[in-house]
Amino acid sequence: MFSKATEYALRATIYIARKSSEENKLGIEEIAKAINSPKSFTAKILQKLTANNGIISSVRGPGGGFYLSSKAQKRPVRDILHVMEEDGVLGKCVLGLKKCSEAMPCPMHAEYKGIKQQLIQLFEHTTIQQLARDADKIIPSNKQGRH
Amino acid sequence: MFSKATEYALRATIYIARKSSEENKLGIEEIAKAINSPKSFTAKILQKLTANNGIISSVRGPGGGFYLSSKAQKRPVRDILHVMEEDGVLGKCVLGLKKCSEAMPCPMHAEYKGIKQQLIQLFEHTTIQQLARDADKIIPSNKQGRH
DNA sequence: AAAATAAAGGATATTTTTGTCCTTAATTAT
DNA sequence: ATAATTAAGGACAAAAATATCCTTTATTTT
Ligand code: FES
Ligand code: FES
Numbered sequence: 001m002f003s004k005a006t007e008y009a010l011r012a013t014i015y016i017a018r019k020s021s022e023e024n025k026l027g028i029e030e031i032a033k034a035i036n037s038p039k040s041f042t043a044k045i046l047q048k049l050t051a052n053n054g055i056i057s058s059v060r061g062p063g064g065g066f067y068l069s070s071k072a073q074k075r076p077v078r079d080i081l082h083v084m085e086e087d088g089v090l091g092k093c094v095l096g097l098k099k100c101s102e103a104m105p106c107p108m109h110a111e112y113k114g115i116k117q118q119l120i121q122l123f124e125h126t127t128i129q130q131l132a133r134d135a136d137k138i139i140p141s142n143k144q145g146r147h
Numbered sequence: 148m149f150s151k152a153t154e155y156a157l158r159a160t161i162y163i164a165r166k167s168s169e170e171n172k173l174g175i176e177e178i179a180k181a182i183n184s185p186k187s188f189t190a191k192i193l194q195k196l197t198a199n200n201g202i203i204s205s206v207r208g209p210g211g212g213f214y215l216s217s218k219a220q221k222r223p224v225r226d227i228l229h230v231m232e233e234d235g236v237l238g239k240c241v242l243g244l245k246k247c248s249e250a251m252p253c254p255m256h257a258e259y260k261g262i263k264q265q266l267i268q269l270f271e272h273t274t275i276q277q278l279a280r281d282a283d284k285i286i287p288s289n290k291q292g293r294h
Numbered sequence: 295a296a297a298a299t300a301a302a303g304g305a306t307a308t309t310t311t312t313g314t315c316c317t318t319a320a321t322t323a324t
Numbered sequence: 325a326t327a328a329t330t331a332a333g334g335a336c337a338a339a340a341a342t343a344t345c346c347t348t349t350a351t352t353t354t
């Protein structure tokens with residue numbers, strides 16, 4: 001569904017949301033290890049998510065690292081897709097027509113549009129925080145994570 | 148959602164299903180033009196779909212071309228994905244975990260699995276023929292198509 | 295001030311996907 | 325038989341996605 005870059009972005013952001021706070025930042029080493037992604041490539045992705053007051057916050061130097069502000073935690077998951085320039089896939093035609101519309105629908109449109117709507121709703125209504133909490137429910141975390 | 152190759156495969160197969168028969172085959176030129184895809188690349192894809200008694204039938208030489216047997220018409224759309232080796236995307240974890248399962252679910256799993264099931268059902272239960280007919284309903288075809 | 299730490303950023307490499315072109319093989323028409 | 329037509333297949337090219345490495349910048353600790 002999504003590119004590897006976007007998958008890493010989602011996993012990393014959720015991990016950071018779970019394990020970090022402004023007082024307890026995470027290093028790229030730990031993050032990449034935890035989400036099972038290539039370190040340097042993940043660093044690039046976090047740069048994207050960090051750029052111009054983005055979703056993730058970062059601080060350089062000793063004690064620095066990545067964290068999510070409580071404001072950022074409340075943002076919808078779709079914002080991550082947007083930064084990764086892949087939110088388009090949610091609205092795209094399954095058959096790859098230039099435009100998915102009622103005016104010029106492909107033969108799968110009628111059956112697919114409901115699913116598409118659910119996908120959009122899911123990513124729009126789910127916040128990063130909700131996913132972080134769900135993840136914690138699945139694998140309870142002790143909210144440590146110093147590196 | 149799918150690669151360009153798979154999108155072309157879907158569009159081409161549906162087009163062939165609509166416009167061809169064993170007595171009225173279609174050339175690659177017409178197909179590529181009709182579905183708005185690069186000709187040579189589409190030819191490769193049709194080769195894949197044609198290989199070892201696949202979904203599409205083909206005949207070389209004058210009067211030759213591509214067509215779909217009535218048996219092939221009844222196959223589920225998912226078979227196209229399978230040949231293109233992309234049926235995996237339907238079962239994949241949205242966050243890219245190695246395995247999507249109840250045993251080791253990602254934080255989106257609970258919300259996503261319903262959508263996933265619908266997607267699988269859609270591609271499993273929809274036949275090529277059904278899509279071809281739907282397409283004909285949208286843009287009525289006079290079932291010509293000699294090239 | 296100097297050293298250490300950690301992210302930011304640039305350059306480059308590798309792999310995959312997408313795309314083109316040309317030759318070969320099969321089939322039909324002349 | 326020869327020529328014409330059309331898909332099959334191989335080789336290659338271009339672009340995009342994925343990945344690594346090294347240098348620079350900001351920040352903190354000594
Ligand atoms: S037009 Fe194809 S999904 Fe809407
Ligand atoms: S485990 Fe991620 S969608 Fe099922």
